[in-house]
Amino acid sequence: MSLSYVQSDFTAADLLVAKGSASVSVCLPARNEETTVRAIVRAIDRDLRQAGLVDEIVVVDDGSVDATAGAAASAGARVVASVGGPGKGQAMRTGLAETSGSIVVFCDADLYEFDSGFIVGLLGPLLTEPDVQFVKGFYRRPFGDRPDEGGRVTELVARPLLQLLCPQLAHIVQPLGGEYAGRRSTFEAVDFVDGYGVDVGLLIDIARRFGIDHIAQVDLGVRLHRNRPLHQLVPQSKAVMAAVLERAGVDVTL
Numbered sequence: 001m002s003l004s005y006v007q008s009d010f011t012a013a014d015l016l017v018a019k020g021s022a023s024v025s026v027c028l029p030a031r032n033e034e035t036t037v038r039a040i041v042r043a044i045d046r047d048l049r050q051a052g053l054v055d056e057i058v059v060v061d062d063g064s065v066d067a068t069a070g071a072a073a074s075a076g077a078r079v080v081a082s083v084g085g086p087g088k089g090q091a092m093r094t095g096l097a098e099t100s101g102s103i104v105v106f107c108d109a110d111l112y113e114f115d116s117g118f119i120v121g122l123l124g125p126l127l128t129e130p131d132v133q134f135v136k137g138f139y140r141r142p143f144g145d146r147p148d149e150g151g152r153v154t155e156l157v158a159r160p161l162l163q164l165l166c167p168q169l170a171h172i173v174q175p176l177g178g179e180y181a182g183r184r185s186t187f188e189a190v191d192f193v194d195g196y197g198v199d200v201g202l203l204i205d206i207a208r209r210f211g212i213d214h215i216a217q218v219d220l221g222v223r224l225h226r227n228r229p230l231h232q233l234v235p236q237s238k239a240v241m242a243a244v245l246e247r248a249g250v251d252v253t254l
Helices: 014-021 034-049 068-075 088-100 119-127 152-165 184-190 196-212 230-247
Strands: 003-006 024-030 056-061 078-081 103-106 134-142 180-183 215-222
Touching: 003 119, 003 180, 014 024, 014 119, 024 034, 024 068, 024 088, 034 056, 034 068, 034 119, 056 068, 056 088, 068 078, 078 088, 088 103, 088 184, 103 119, 103 184, 119 134, 119 180, 119 215, 134 196, 180 184, 180 196, 184 196, 196 215, 196 230
Parallel strands: 003 215, 024 056, 024 103, 056 078, 134 215
Antiparallel strands: 103 180, 134 180
């Protein structure tokens, strides 16, 4: 069983001491997130980079047609264009190549009321537990005014598939959540699949390569983000199913 923590187990000040010679990169893949990315970058810069806990913030612009790139740059991020075509996996692969930290934190760019404590929580196990290779955030996800009913693809697709085909990962609360962190060597040892299957693909591949005892989960509280309409969830669901089924040995063609 993987280790489990809560965000309040860690403080930025304590982790700065524990950081030692490690370096930390924060990467935000972003497509058309001008309304949220500025505040996220600004909070990370103000609270963590200026304090020395985070060394660089990179936003990967995944083909945005709005002012995402300008908003991110104005808040203090280095902005790079995604390589290899549109898609979350491609953007994250670009982010890994464009950053230099020995620890890399990924965070979605569509979060409202962002708290830099998310980053602190994800870094905690990696900076204090040398055996931890990968940290997944989990949280409560409201859907409108209904608490804990967000994450429709997670609850209806990803978690049931993992329970059936990868039961050793059934305890992972948010297999699709975009807030996670790992050692660079860990990410470089596995593949970043194209598209929306990247989150669950990384989880399965890291568990197989390093073992679930080297994966930690951190309760980050509540996550507020842009809930997508149902028709946009169909391709996401297909990509998630394909990533899990392929790792279970099923030949899948999208």
